[in-house]
Amino acid sequence: MLKIKDLHASVDDKEILRGINLEIKAGEVHAIMGPNGSGKSTLASVIAGNERFEVTQGSIELSGEDLEEVSPEERAHKGVFLSFQYPVEIPGVSVTNFMKTAINESRKARGLEDMPAKDMLKLIREKSELLEIDRKFLSRSLNEGFSGGEKKRNEIFQMAMLEPKVAILDETDSGLDIDALRIVASGVNKLKSKDNAVILITHYQRLLEYIVPDFVHVLHNGKIVKSGGKELALELEEKGYDWLKQETAV
């Protein structure tokens, strides 16, 4: 579904990603771990098409289509979703209004009419229940005055609304208490299917207890230095990243 080949990317002429190779098939969950500054969030941004980063080499393919010339919004229409590590605030725009706009823009790209208000309300009700979100929350301005946990839960709510093919969750677990983590994880698990894929970017093994990955990759200095099954995460938890750094420094 998502094929990344020899991906190099830089920001302000500083190379951050130095040759990433990754293939993700439908129905799979991949975890990407690694120390701070290893390039995890950059990888997420580059997949989503953030123009702050320049792709200098390599390619990203979604369902066989090269994404190089595809704008961020078109990538979204094709099913790429990024749950942001730091979601931005948009004052005066309610969560509901924002979602309504996003959904209708995607529909428009597919040549469909706006979603009828009745269906929209039903969808909102369904998905907010899935994530145990209070309906009052949905009329608040997007992310304005939200707690860290509320922001993250709102990201997953948006994911549920948009039903992406490839969802990238960038540090969705940070800032969540254990109850919120459980709700978010169970939401993600319910949204998972054989037709979509999830990429979890995380520091800690904690999230992976709730959302079990099929593969774990360790990113260091802009490269994947080790890949394995879910047991790799446990190993990292135990030993830290230093042993890997030493191993790859050679």
Added chain:
Amino acid sequence: MAYTEEELKKELETKEYEYGFYTDIESDTFPVGLSEEIVIAISKKKEEPEWMTLWRLEAFRIWESMEEPTWANVHYEKPDFQKISYYSAPKSADPNKTLDDVDPDLLEMYRKLGISVDEQKKLQNVAVDIVVDSVSVATTFKKTLAEKGIIFMPISEAIKEHPELVKKYIGSVVPQKDNFYAALNSAVFTDGSFCYIPKGVRCPMELSTYFRINQAGTGQFERTLLIADEDSYVSYLEGCTAPSRDENQLHAAVVELIALDGAEIKYSTVQNWFPGNSEGKGGVYNFVTKRAICEKNAKVSWTQVETGSAVTWKYPSCILKGDNSIGEFYSIAVTNNYQQADTGTKMVHLGKNTKSTIISKGISAGKSQNSYRGLVQVNSRADGARNFSQCDSLLMGNECGAHTFPYIEAKNKTAMIEHEATTSKIGEDQIFYCNQRGIPTEKAIALIVNGFSKEVLNKLPMEFAVEAQKLLEISLEGSVG
């Protein structure tokens, strides 16, 4: 008025000033220039009584002795007042005709303007007065309104039919000598709307005036006089457009509102005069004086959405004369390309326990300059006066400017005055966030701007809010590169 995305898209593609057409209607236009003779000729053309002619002449003499104000934060080539024609009227306009008799070209023009002067408007509960160039061409629903004793007619007719009311109130809020443009307007105003709501009457529909400058080389000087008698209520809407022209056109209006004891007036404006092209050529000079007087327990709310004009100089104000009176000012001012706006309000607290609220949202894009200028003045006898002001500026790009000039003069120590101000920029991260959710950049900006302006948009009557929202999107089209 259902407005689909498709329509918006189409409009954005063509993105030229959409009201920039010129309707070829035979008109009766005065030669250019201003003199006592012209003032007398206007008065005569309007078949005015002598007192009105004298009042105009007095204003003209005052104007001659005055200088144009230069304190505003705007720069432009001063209009040559001797090169403007002060009277232009579509020839076939006769206020006594019914709509069926109206020139079909005029009706076509209304259709383009999105004004339906028919039954549809009645369903939407809006009575409309339309002023093209210098005269009022159609006033609808006079009869329905008359049943409640409401007078809604062109001011030129009111001068003849209700001289006692006009004589009593004209110039009572904005005297002839108030300022350069008010003096000019007093001398040469040609039409506008007049409205009187009797004691205790709640006006059953929105009253609305559409202003349009059609002829080249003419100025528009309309005068609106609105009197809400004791304990009455009225909501009034005003819309403005002009054709796209390379030359600058002058618009100098005066609006006077009188809210007697316990009355409430809501006055909303959507101003979309031609802003000039993207190189800053042409556009309307909008120099307007709007002021309200509030007697005891009266309330006046000004709501304005200003997206047009090359240069705007406008400060809708409230004189809070009566005890417990309330003044409100809600404003969205958008400037793009080379537009300049210096706009704000004056809240003058004279009575006890008077309250005022100012919410100003300035949005600047392109190479434009957007200034908020406001005065909150508390008189020594105005015990318990309160004011809350909030001025927010939103910048787009690196070449525009936002300025805030808040003046506060408090002469009473019980006064409570609060002022909040913010300046923000539409961030790349906000745009990317929207993009990532599938929202293209243009739409994202519209969403962010609408969110920013929401507190003010919410104050507009429903039908106008949709129009205003659409206008914001169109005005900012192409502002992010």
